C-alpha cells in the first residue's frame with residue numbers, strides 16, 4: 001500500500017488564494033511517486049468565502065479534508081488542529097498564500113527518503129518584498145532567541161516543513177496553549193534539514209500579521225486580552241526609562257550651557273524616574289510569565305471545531 005502524506009494548510013480569509021493553491025498542490029504532488037496525499041484545510045474562523053471554497057474543493061476531491069473552527073483561534077491553533085488530525089506517514093504544514101511554494105514538496109520528500117533526516121524545513125534566504133524594518137526586527141529576534149534559549153532556529157525559518165509522523169506526534173504531545181511552533185520543533189529535536197529558498201510574495205490577499213502582532217508573537221504569545229495590561233506595564237516601563245534618559249541628557253546640557261542654580265533637584269528627579277521605569281519594566285516581565293501560567297492552568301481547548309468532514313473520533 002502506498003504511504004500517505006498529510007498536507008496541513010491553515011486558512012484565514014484566503015478566498016483569493018485557495019483555488020490557485022489547490023491547483024499548485026495537485027501539480028506538485030503529481031511529481032511525488034509512491035505516496036497518496038491527504039489535503040487537510042483548517043479554516044480558522046474566516047469571515048470571507050474561504051469555507052465555501054474549501055467545501056467546493058472537497059466535494060470534488062475525496063483527498064481533501066477540512067476542519068472549520070467556531071471562530072478565529074490563530075495560526076498556531078490551526079496548525080495544532082491539523083497535526084492532531086493528520087493521519088499521514090509524512091506530515092507537512094504550509095501557508096495558504098503560496099509563500100511556501102508547493103513546488104518544493106517533491107524535493108522535501110526526496111530528502112526525507114534518503115533516511116538522513118526526520119524533518120525538512122524551509123528557510124528563506126532572501127526577504128525581498130518585505131518591509132526593511134520588519135526584516136531587521138525579524139533578524140534581531142532570531143539572534144536574540146538563539147542566544148537566550150538552547151533551541152536552534154534558523155534565520156528566515158518558516159513554518160513550512162515536511163516531517164515524519166514521529167516528529168508530528170512529538171509536537172502534538174506538547175499541549176501548551178501559548179504555542180510557538182518554531183521553538184517546539186527545535187525543542188523536540190530530531191534531525192532537521194534546512195532547505196533554502198528565495199522569498200516569494202503572497203499570491204493575493206493580505207498578510208494577517210501586522211508589525212505589532214508579530215512583535216507580540218515573537219515575545220511568545222500575548223494571545224488573550226487579559227494579558228494586554230501586563231504588556232502595557234512593560235511598554236510603560238520602557239517608555240519611562242527612555243524618558244529618564246532624555247531628561248538626564250537635558251539636565252546635563254542645561255547645566256553645561258546655562259549653569260544650574262538649584263543643585264541636586266534635577267539629578268534626583270532623573271533617578272526617581274529611571275528607577276520607576278525599570279521597576280515597571282520588571283513587573284511587566286514577571287507579569288508576562290504570570291499571564292502565561294494563568295492561561296496554561298485554565299486548560300482551555302486550543303480550538304473548537306464547528307464543522308469537519310473527518311471522523312474526529314478515530
Ligand code: UDP
Pocket residue numbers: 009010011012013014044072073074075076078094095096097099202206207208209
Ligand atoms: N492564518 C491563520 N490564522 C490566523 C492568521 C493566519 O490560519 O489568524 C494563516 C493564513 O491563512 C496563512 C498563514 O496562516 O495560510 C500565514 O499567514 P500570513 O500569510 O498572513 O502570514 P505571513 O506570511 O505574512 O507571515
Ligand code: MG
Pocket residue numbers: 095097099202207
Ligand atoms: Mg504569508
